[in-house]
Structure formats: C-alpha cells, structure tokens
Amino acid sequence: xxxxxxxxxxxxxxxxxxxxxxxxxxxxxxxxxxxxxxxxxxxxxxxxxxxxxxxxxxxxxxxxxxxxxxxxxxxxxxxxxxxxxxxxxxxxxxxxxxxxxxxxxxxxxxxxxxxxxxxxxxxxxxxxxxxxxxxxxxxxxxxxxxxxxxxxxxxxxxxxxxxxxxxxxxxxxxxxxxxxxxxxxxxxxxxxxxxxxxxxxxxxxxxxxxxxxxxxxxxxxxxxxxxxxxxxxxxxxxxxxxxxxxxxxxxxxx
Amino acid sequence: xxxxxxxxxxxxxxxxxxxxxxxxxxxxxxxxxxxxxxxxxxxxxxxxxxxxxxxxxxxxxxxxxxxxxxxxxxxxxxxxxxxxxxxxxxxxxxxxxxxxxxxxxxxxxxxxxxxxxxxxxxxxxxxxxxxxxxxxxxxxxxxxxxxxxxxxxxxxxxxxxxxxxxxxxxxxxxxxxxxxxxxxxxxxxxxxxxxxxxxxxxxxxxxx
Amino acid sequence: xxxxxxxxxxxxxxxxxxxxxxxxxxxxxxxxxxxxxxxxxxxxxxxxxxxxxxxxxxxxxxxxxxxxxxxxxxxxxxxxxxxxxxxxxxxxxxxxxxxxxxxxxxxxxxxxxxxxxxxxxxxxxxxxxxxxxxxxxxxxxxxxxxxxxxxxxxxxxxxxxxxxxxxxxxxxxxxxxxxxxxxxxxxxxxxxxxxxxxxxxxxxxxxxxxxxxxxxxxxxxxxxxxxxxxxxxxxxxxxxxxxxxxxxxxxxxxxxxxxxxxxxxx
Numbered sequence: 001x002x003x004x005x006x007x008x009x010x011x012x013x014x015x016x017x018x019x020x021x022x023x024x025x026x027x028x029x030x031x032x033x034x035x036x037x038x039x040x041x042x043x044x045x046x047x048x049x050x051x052x053x054x055x056x057x058x059x060x061x062x063x064x065x066x067x068x069x070x071x072x073x074x075x076x077x078x079x080x081x082x083x084x085x086x087x088x089x090x091x092x093x094x095x096x097x098x099x100x101x102x103x104x105x106x107x108x109x110x111x112x113x114x115x116x117x118x119x120x121x122x123x124x125x126x127x128x129x130x131x132x133x134x135x136x137x138x139x140x141x142x143x144x145x146x147x148x149x150x151x152x153x154x155x156x157x158x159x160x161x162x163x164x165x166x167x168x169x170x171x172x173x174x175x176x177x178x179x180x181x182x183x184x185x186x187x188x189x190x191x192x193x194x195x196x197x198x199x200x201x202x203x204x205x206x207x208x209x210x211x212x213x214x215x216x217x218x219x220x221x222x223x224x225x226x227x228x229x230x231x232x233x234x235x236x237x238x239x240x241x242x243x244x245x246x247x248x249x250x251x252x253x254x
Numbered sequence: 255x256x257x258x259x260x261x262x263x264x265x266x267x268x269x270x271x272x273x274x275x276x277x278x279x280x281x282x283x284x285x286x287x288x289x290x291x292x293x294x295x296x297x298x299x300x301x302x303x304x305x306x307x308x309x310x311x312x313x314x315x316x317x318x319x320x321x322x323x324x325x326x327x328x329x330x331x332x333x334x335x336x337x338x339x340x341x342x343x344x345x346x347x348x349x350x351x352x353x354x355x356x357x358x359x360x361x362x363x364x365x366x367x368x369x370x371x372x373x374x375x376x377x378x379x380x381x382x383x384x385x386x387x388x389x390x391x392x393x394x395x396x397x398x399x400x401x402x403x404x405x406x407x408x409x410x411x412x413x414x415x416x417x418x419x420x421x422x423x424x425x426x427x428x429x430x431x432x433x434x435x436x437x438x439x440x441x442x443x444x445x446x447x448x449x450x451x452x453x454x455x456x457x458x459x460x461x462x
Numbered sequence: 463x464x465x466x467x468x469x470x471x472x473x474x475x476x477x478x479x480x481x482x483x484x485x486x487x488x489x490x491x492x493x494x495x496x497x498x499x500x501x502x503x504x505x506x507x508x509x510x511x512x513x514x515x516x517x518x519x520x521x522x523x524x525x526x527x528x529x530x531x532x533x534x535x536x537x538x539x540x541x542x543x544x545x546x547x548x549x550x551x552x553x554x555x556x557x558x559x560x561x562x563x564x565x566x567x568x569x570x571x572x573x574x575x576x577x578x579x580x581x582x583x584x585x586x587x588x589x590x591x592x593x594x595x596x597x598x599x600x601x602x603x604x605x606x607x608x609x610x611x612x613x614x615x616x617x618x619x620x621x622x623x624x625x626x627x628x629x630x631x632x633x634x635x636x637x638x639x640x641x642x643x644x645x646x647x648x649x650x651x652x653x654x655x656x657x658x659x660x661x662x663x664x665x666x667x668x669x670x671x672x673x674x675x676x677x678x679x680x681x682x683x684x685x686x687x688x689x690x691x692x693x694x695x696x697x698x699x700x701x702x703x704x705x706x707x708x709x710x711x712x713x714x715x716x717x718x719x720x721x722x723x724x725x726x727x728x
Contacts, residue, residue, distance in 0.1 A: 015505075017604050019632055042636050047647055049628070050636040072601055072633035115605070156434070157405025164406065164430040171426070198408035 018070050018118045019044055022205030024152035025055055025066035026195060027124040028166060029132035031182040032217035036064040036124035036134075037192050038152075039200070039251060040209035042071055051208040058234055059085055060095040062126040062242040064213040065105075068152035069119035069139070077117050081105060095237070098125045102135040102143060109141035116140050120151040126242045130217045132182070147182075154199035154206050161198065165191050185214070186225040189247070200251045212247040255285055257358045258309050258383070262437030263295055264397030265306030266428055267364040268411060269376040269390075270420035273448045276304050276364035276378075277428045279399075279459070280441040282311055291440045291461075299325055300335045301452075302374070303365035304445050305345070308397035309383065310358035317348075317357055324348065338365030338377040342387055349385030356383045360396040366447055374449045393427075399435035406431050417446050417453070425457055433460050507559040507611040509533050511544045512687040513646030514555035515677055516615045517654055518624050518639040518662040519670035522698035523617035525553055526674040528682070529707055530689035531560045537689060545695045547702045549574050551620040552589040553695040554596070557643040558612035558631065566610060569599065589618025589625035589697075593635070601633025613643035618697050624662075642677075645685040650677040667696065679710050 025038040042053035056066045057078050065081065067074040084104060088096045096104070102123055109117060121137040136149040148166045150158035163169040168179040183191075192212055199206040214231060216222065218241050222231065231245035262283040267276040282293035296306040297318050305321065307314040324344060328336050336344070345361050361381050366374040380394035381387050388394065392411055395403035406427045415423055425444055432438040439459050446453040509531050516525040531539035544563070545555045548570045556563040573595060578586055587595075593616040603610050609631040617626045627637045639662045640654035657673045658665065665673075674694060682688045690710035696703045718724040 015604075015607060015609060017607060017609075017632065019634060021634065044634075047651075049634075050638040052638075053636050070632075070634075072604070072635070075635065076601060076633070154405065156401040157408070159405075160402045160430045160434040161406045161409045163433065164426060165409075169433065170429040194409050198405055201408050202404045 019072075020069070021049070021071040021074075022153045023055055023068055024150065024154040024158065024196070024199055024203070024206050025068045025120070025122055026148075026150045026158060026162075026192060027066060027122045027134040027136075028148040028162070028188050028192065029124065029134045029146075029182070030185060030188055032126075032130060032132060032220050033185055033188075034064075034124040034126065034132040034134060034215045035185070035188050035192055035212055036066050036122065036215070037196065037210060037212040038066050038068065039196060039206050040211060041205065041207050043205050046204075048208075054211060056211050056213055057082075058213065058244055058246075059101065060125075061236045061238060061244065062095065062215060063098050063101050064124050064215055064244065066122045066124070066151075067119050068122075070117075073117040074119045077108070077119055077121075080108065084108070097128050098123070098133055098135075099127060099145075101125075102145070105135075105137060106141040106143050109137060109139065113140050122149050122151055124213070125215045126217045132215070132217070150195070154203040157199050157202060158195045161195055162191070185223055189214075189226060189229070193249070196251060207251045210249050210251050212249075214245040214247065216243045216245070218242055258360075259398050259437060260285060261309070261311040262398050262435075263293070263308050263311075264395070264399040264403060264428070264432055264435065264438040265295055265308050265362045266393060266395045266403050266407065266424060266431075267306065267362045267378045267380070268393040268407070268415075268420060268424045268427075269364075269378050271414040271416055272366075272374060272376065273417045273420055273446060274364040274366060274376045274378055275417075275420045275424040275444060275446045276306055276362065277424050277442055277444040278306050278308075278397075279428065279432045279438045280443060281437070281439055283437055286436070288440065294443060296443065296445060297322075298452075299341060299363075299365070302447060303336070303338050303341055303363065304447060304452075305341075306362040306364075306396070307359045308362070309360055313357040313359045317359055317361070320348070321345065338363060338367045338379070341365070342377075342379045342381075342389075346381055346385035346387050349381060349383065353384050358383055362394050362396050364394075364445070364447060366449060398437040399431045402431035402434050403427060417448050421446050421453070421455070425455075429457065429459055505559075505608075505611065507562075509538060509560045510687070511542065511557045511560055511563070512685055513642055513644040513650060513681055514544065514557050514613070514615050515642045515646050515650050515654065515674055515681075516555065516617050516626055516640070517658045517665075517670055517673060518626055519658075519665035519667065520663060521667060522619040522624055522696065523553070523626050524667075524670045524674055525555045525615060525617050525695045525697075526678055526692055527555050527557070528678065528689050528692040530687070530691070532687045535686070540689060540691065541707065543693060543704075545693055545704050546570075547695070547704060548592050549578065549587045550701060551697065552587070552592045552616060552618035552625075553697055553702055553704065554592065555615040555617070555643075555695070556612050557614075557646075559610070562610040562612050563614075566596070566599070566612070566614075570596070586620075588620035589616055589627075590620075592616055592618070593625070593627045593629065597629040597633055597635045600629050600631060604631060604633050615641050615643060617695070618702075619699055622699065645687075646677070646681060649681055649684055653677050653680065675710070679712060682710055682712065 022043040027036040038055035040052045042049045116139045123135040127133045137143040231247045234244045265278040278295040282290035363379045367377040393407045441459045442457040514527040527544040531542040613630040640658045642651040694705045
C-alpha cells in the first residue's frame with residue numbers, strides 16, 4: 001500500500017491561534033477578606049517577554065479577577081468582563097455582586113465553547129453577606145466557590161501546599177481542639193508569599209514580581225502586621241464599603 | 255501513556271541534622287487501575303543507606319536485585335560496607351551502562367556518610383533513568399508526584415531538622431503531594447536514618 | 463527542475479521534495495489546497511523581514527531594523543523600509559510578512575486620516591492608541607483564523623510619556639524598556655537588557671544609538687536573514703525622525719585564522 005497520506009491530507013502548516021504565556025495565580029478567602037495574587041512574568045517557551053505584565057485585575061470595589069494562560073485571550077477576556085460590569089453599573093446604578101460576576105464569567109466563557117478563551121480564571125472578593133469568597137473557573141466556564149485555589153504553570157507545586165496550610169489536610173488537631181475554618185490576614189499573606197517564593201525557586205515560568213490584592217469587607221481595617229508592609233489602597237467608588245489594597249514585591253532574581 | 259508513569263509511585267528523601275529521611279507511597283498501578291497497596295519502593299542497601307526506586311515496577315525489582323548483588327560483591331572484595339557517595343556512583347555507572355536501552359527508573363538515595371573524624375554526615379542523592387546524579391543539600395524527589403513534591407517540600411523543608419521534626423516534614427510533604435496525584439498514594443512508608451538506629455513508620459493515607 | 467507550472471514563482475516548501483525524486487503518487491499535491499476552497503485562510507509568511515529592535519532612552523524611544531525583505535533564503539528586496547511613522551508621535555516597526563505589513567500601513571494611515579485629518583476635533587493619536595488599535599486588529603484577525611503574519615513594535619512619545627510595546631500575529635502584547643522581535647529576541651534582547659535596564663533615564667542619544675548598532679551588528683553576524691544596511695528611528699518630544707539607509711561596519715579579519723571559514727585551501 002503506497003503512502004496515501006499526502007493525497008488524502010494535503011500538507012499544510014496549520015496556524016495555531018494559541019500560546020502559553022506561563023505564570024501562576026492564586027487566591028485565598030478569609031472570613032471577612034480575600035487575597036488574590038499573581039506573579040508578573042510573561043514568557044513564551046524559554047524567552048521572558050516582559051518582567052511586568054499584570055495578571056490580576058481590579059474589577060469593582062469588592063471583586064478582583066486573576067487570569068492565567070494565553071495572554072492575548074486573557075487581556076481580551078478581562079476587557080470584556082469590565083465592559084459588561086460597566087454596562088451593569090449604568091443600568092442598575094450599583095456594582096454587580098460577586099456571585100453574579102461569577103455566573104457572568106461562566107456564561108461568557110461557555111459562549112466560546114467551540115473556540116475557547118485559553119485562560120484559567122480565579123475571581124476573588126467579598127460576597128453580599130460580607131464573607132470572603134473565591135471562585136475558580138476552567139477555560140469553558142465550569143466553576144465553583146472555594147476557600148482557596150492556585151492555577152497556572154505552578155498549580156501542581158502550589159495547590160498541595162495550600163491543601164496542607166489552608167485546609168490543614170493530613171493534619172490532626174490536638175485533643176479537644178479543632179482547626180480554624182479561616183486564617184487571619186497576616187497568616188494568609190505569609191502563605192501566599194511562601195507559595196510564590198517556592199514556585200519561583202522551582203518553576204522557570206514563575207518569577208520577577210508578585211502582586212497581591214487584598215479585598216476587605218465593609219467596616220474592616222488592615223491589621224498592624226499588614227499595614228507595616230505598606231500596601232497601596234485603591235480608590236473606591238463608595239467611601240464606606242469594601243476596600244481594595246495592593247501589595248507589590250520583587251521575587252528572587254537568580 | 256508514558257512507561258515512567260505506567261505503574262505510578264513517588265519517593266522523596268530529605269536531609270536533616272545528623273539524620274536523613276526517605277519515604278515513598280505504597281501504590282502499584284497498571285495505568286489508571288490500582289492493583290496493589292503494599293508495593294514498597296525503598297530498600298535497605300547497608301545499615302546506613304536506603305534507596306528508593308520509582309518508575310516501571312519490573313525495573314524496580316530487577317534493579318533492587320542487581321544492586322544487592324553489586325553491593326554484596328563490593329562488600330566481599332573490600333571487606334567493608336559501601337559508603338553512600340561510592341554507592342551513588344555505582345548506581346550512576348550501572349544505569350549509564352544501559353544508556354541506549356535504559357531501565358525506566360529514577361533512583362533516590364539517602365544515607366549517612368562516614369566523615370574522616372569518625373562522625374556521620376547526611377548524604378542524599380538522586381539520578382535520572384540514565385544515571386545523571388543530582389546531589390542536593392535539602393531534598394530529592396522522584397516519581398509521578400515529583401512536581402507536587404517539589405512544591406510542598408520547597409515550602410515545608412528547613413535546614414537542621416532533628417529526627418522527629420524531619421519525620422513530620424517528610425510525612426506531611428509526601429502525603430499532601432500524593433493526595434493531588436492520581437498515580438501515587440494509598441499509604442506511605444517512612445524511614446528515618448540516624449547514626450544509632452533506623453526508624454521505620456508506616457502511614458495511613460487517603461484511599462479515595 | 464520543478465515540472466509543475468503551478469509551483470513556479472512560489473516559494474518552495476523545504477519539507478517537500480522539490481526535485482521530484484519521489485514516486486509519482488507522492489507529488490504535485492503540495493499546492494492542491496491553494497485553489498481547492500472558496501477562501502484560503504491560514505497562510506504562511508512569504509516575503510519576510512527579520513528582527514526589529516527598540517529601546518527606551520533619556521529623550522524617548524529608539525528603534526532599529528535592517529532594510530532586507532527575504533523570499534525564503536533569497537535576499538529578495540534590499541532596500542525595504544520596515545520602520546513606519548504613524549501620526550506625529552509614533553513609529554511602528556515590523557518583522558514577518560512584508561505584504562501584511564504594507565496592508566497594516568494602509569490601515570493605520572487610513573486611521574490617521576479619519577481620526578485626525580477628517581475629525582479635526584483637536585484629538586490626536588499617540589503611540590498608546592496606535593498600539594491598542596493595532597493589537598485589536600491583530601487579535602481579531604487571529605480569531606478569524608486568518609492572521610496578519612507579523613511581530614510589531616510600537617514606540618513613541620506623547621505628552622512627555624515614553625511608550626514602547628509589542629504585538630504579534632496572535633494578538634499577544636507586552637511592554638518593556640527593551641524589545642526585540644524574531645531572532646533578535648534570542649540574540650539581541652540579552653545585550654539590550656544588559657545595556658539599558660536601570661539606565662532608561664540617563665542613556666544619551668549617541669549611547670542609545672551605539673547600543674542598537676552593536677546589537678544589529680551581532681545580528682548581522684549570526685542571523686542569515688539579515689543584511690548590513692539598516693535604519694534607526696528616534697521618537698522624542700521633538701517628533702519622529704527616521705534615518706536614511708545606513709551601513710553597518712563589520713570586521714571579517716578573524717576568518718583568516720579559522721579553518722574552513724577563510725581562504726585556506728588545506
């Protein structure tokens with residue numbers, strides 16, 4: 001049998017509309033706050049394209065979105081989410097609630113079911129009842145609410161560490177005590193920094209910079225241990241509601 | 255399906271203060287199907303050296319026997335126990351002798367090396383399937399959960415841990431890593447090697 | 463000799479048996495898809511330009527590209543300008559397919575006409591706007607599976623702000639104080655980063671020019687699709703300036719000492 005493949009399938013270089021741009025994102029919910037973080041390196045293959053390309057975006061006074069995967073799709077997706085949130089604001093004279101943003105993101109992702117946005121989304125913020133919340137998505141819109149989630153290049157390095165440190169997996173509480181359901185903010189920030197330090201050490205696509213967004217529930221203030229890190233407060237539309245802060249730091253250079 | 259992932263399984267070794275630890279899971283699989291929960295992957299080499307082998311189960315058993323033979327020959331010829339650093343190079347050259355048709359295993363070594371002053375120094379090492387040695391001062395990982403083990407170990411390990419703290423660190427690292435790996439888990443076994451004794455502990459793990 | 467006239471005048475596909483040394487059943491089909499469907503998407507680049515380099519310096523942005531447009535391995539057009547001014551504040555530098563780049567020049571010139579000349583609303587297009595528009599064009603074309611096969615650098619200065627960004631056929635964008643496309647990303651970018659990072663606000667124009675010239679020279683030595691004629695664009699508060707075609711000084715004396723490189727016969 002002669003090789004018929006050249007006739008049946010005329011050879012053609014197929015254009016690949018996707019790329020992988022590395023990086024890792026992470027979010028952890030507390031009782032009355034949420035931390036959403038991401039590194040700032042953007043790469044393709046072994047090349048670093050830039051050392052500062054944000055992956056975490058401030059959406060509303062109580063919602064922050066982290067986007068990881070194919071950078072062009074990520075930026076376009078964030079642009080379109082922001083546009084929908086602006087339309088909502090004009091129509092209803094208020095910000096969209098977090099759980100509604102989560103459902104909106106599902107719908108927008110699933111709308112591209114047959115030419116997906118190649119991005120993993122993690123949405124963090126404050127729910128209407130004042131609790132911290134994290135929603136994580138796959139590229140075609142499957143989503144769930146969780147207490148913590150890592151995604152991206154170093155997901156496999158970070159997620160089991162989070163299972164251990166946030167969910168206390170494989171740890172038995174001392175007799176007569178129990179594990180806390182939520183950790184305080186300084187502890188959560190330490191775990192986030194440790195996670196990215198570890199990922200930077202062992203994954204070539206993670207590094208350069210770390211951006212941590214902190215969303216605080218209504219009426220809450222930053223503990224002193226966090227204020228000393230000098231986070232920058234982002235302007236909010238309503239003065240008395242939830243507040244968003246950013247903490248930036250360098251990741252190891254070598 | 256990669257040959258290195260066919261049977262599943264993971265091993266980790268860590269260095270502590272005057273002690274080392276090595277641990278593995280107990281699963282044996284055939285692709286996604288689990289066929290045994292008591293497949294040990296760590297073997298004693300001398301009183302002070304333990305070796306873990308991940309990868310293809312049949313090669314794990316072959317190499318276990320082969321290295322036992324080679325160590326016996328060394329002991330007879332030299333009338334002394336082999337040192338960890340010597341053994342590491344024995345492993346390396348044995349694997350490299352099959353450079354173009356390798357055994358599909360990644361070995362991990364943990365032992366205590368005799369110092370000139372008569373004391374003991376922690377010694378851990380790893381190798382790839384063709385014997386490229388990796389000497390680390392902190393920890394060595396191998397197997398289907400290696401990326402997860404790297405992440406957790408990098409977060410939990412610290413220098414100069416005593417035997418009990420090292421046991422807790424290596425156990426937590428292994429259990430939390432294999433719980434995120436479909437091809438590893440179903441129980442674990444941990445060896446803590448100190449100059450005086452070797453402590454062996456079997457751990458329960460998630461079975462879902 | 464290629465006996466299939468429909469292949470004549472087309473770039474050869476290196477992975478295909480152009481000398482027709484294979485049995486009959488295997489050839490004559492490499493171009494069959496070209497006219498098979500009503501529309502053909504997913505092309506490949508035909509006449510291509512190689513690396514574009516750009517850096518930030520004290521007074522603004524400096525961008526450089528050589529003057530070659532290649533046809534496969536043939537140095538086909540040796541006097542092509544790959545740096546294109548848009549409006550009063552911006553330069554776009556292109557690598558990749560030159561016909562797609564000409565189309566983009568047409569689109570961007572049209573944009574300036576409609577947004578600045580016709581509107582006359584006092585608003586002008588700066589580098590940030592040009593880059594945003596360009597990246598939307600590139601992304602929408604990739605989403606139609608019909609990309610414009612280019613990697614582009616956009617540099618400019620407006621309202622005292624320096625701007626330097628990248629966009630490619632996938633719609634991927636990024637910003638940095640040194641940028642390089644194509645082979646330049648591997649060969650020139652490390653040199654540029656070493657020379658520029660941390661010195662963006664102190665590098666003088668001659669220093670910046672020297673850095674780019676040296677990077678272009680290294681590229682000319684190592685990139686087989688490059689040529690020793692180039693242009694440099696400077697964008698400062700005073701506006702856009704694109705140099706004429708300049709010649710790279712190169713030294714080949716070392717070749718004498720290398721067997722197989724110089725003129726030795728033994």
